[in-house]
Amino acid sequence: MMKTKIFKIRLSEDFLYQDQKALDQFLEGHKIITVETAFVNNENYWTVILYFEDPKPITSVKESKSVKYCAENDVLSSDEEKILQALKLWRSEKAKEHNLPTYFIASNKELLSVAKYKPARKEELLDIKGFGKHKIENYGEEILEILENV
Numbered sequence: 001m002m003k004t005k006i007f008k009i010r011l012s013e014d015f016l017y018q019d020q021k022a023l024d025q026f027l028e029g030h031k032i033i034t035v036e037t038a039f040v041n042n043e044n045y046w047t048v049i050l051y052f053e054d055p056k057p058i059t060s061v062k063e064s065k066s067v068k069y070c071a072e073n074d075v076l077s078s079d080e081e082k083i084l085q086a087l088k089l090w091r092s093e094k095a096k097e098h099n100l101p102t103y104f105i106a107s108n109k110e111l112l113s114v115a116k117y118k119p120a121r122k123e124e125l126l127d128i129k130g131f132g133k134h135k136i137e138n139y140g141e142e143i144l145e146i147l148e149n150v
Contacts, residue, residue: 002033002051009046009101027134035102046101070109070129071116079134079150084115086150090142091149105139106130118147 005026009019030052037049076084088111095102106114110130118129122140125131 002053005052006013007048007050009048011044011046016147021127024132028132034077035098066084068129068131069113069117069127071113072109074112074116076112076115080115082148083118084111086146087111087114090146094139094142106135114143114147119144120147137139 007023007026009023013135018036025049030050030056033053035051036049039045040047064111064118083129087106091102091105091111094100094105098104107130110128113128113130115127117124119128122136122144125136125143128135
C-alpha cells in the first residue's frame with residue numbers, strides 16, 4: 001500500500017543539516033515510489049513529498065561503523081580539480097532534471113571526497129562519508145562513469 005510523508009527542508013543554516021538528516025534517514029529505510037518538491041519562496045524552505053511503500057524489513061546487515069572517508073580542506077591536484085568540476089556539472093544537471101536543489105543530490109564536501117578518494121566500484125562509495133545505500137543506488141553508476149572518463 002502506498003503512503004505519503006512530507007518533509008520541510010529549511011534553508012537556514014540552523015535547520016538545514018538536521019532537516020536533511022531526517023530526510024536521508026527516512027529515504028534509507030523506505031522504498032520510495034515517487035518524489036515531488038516545491039519551494040516555498042516567502043518562507044525560504046523546500047517541501048518534499050515522498051510517496052512510499054511500507055518500510056523495508058530490517059535485515060541484520062549493517063553498514064560498517066568504521067570511520068568513513070571525508071576530504072575536509074584537502075588541496076586538490078589538477079586532476080582532482082577536473083573531477084570535482086565534472087561532478088559539480090553532473091550534479092547541477094541531475095538537480096535540474098529532478099527539480100531538486102543540488103544539495104539533495106550530493107553536498108560539495110561529498111563531491112570533494114569522491115574526487116580525492118576516487119572510488120572504482122560502488123562498494124567503495126560506501127567508504128565515503130555521506131554516501132549511503134540510497135544515494136549509491138540512485139547515482140553510483142553515473143559518479144563512477146564520471147571518474148572513469150575525466
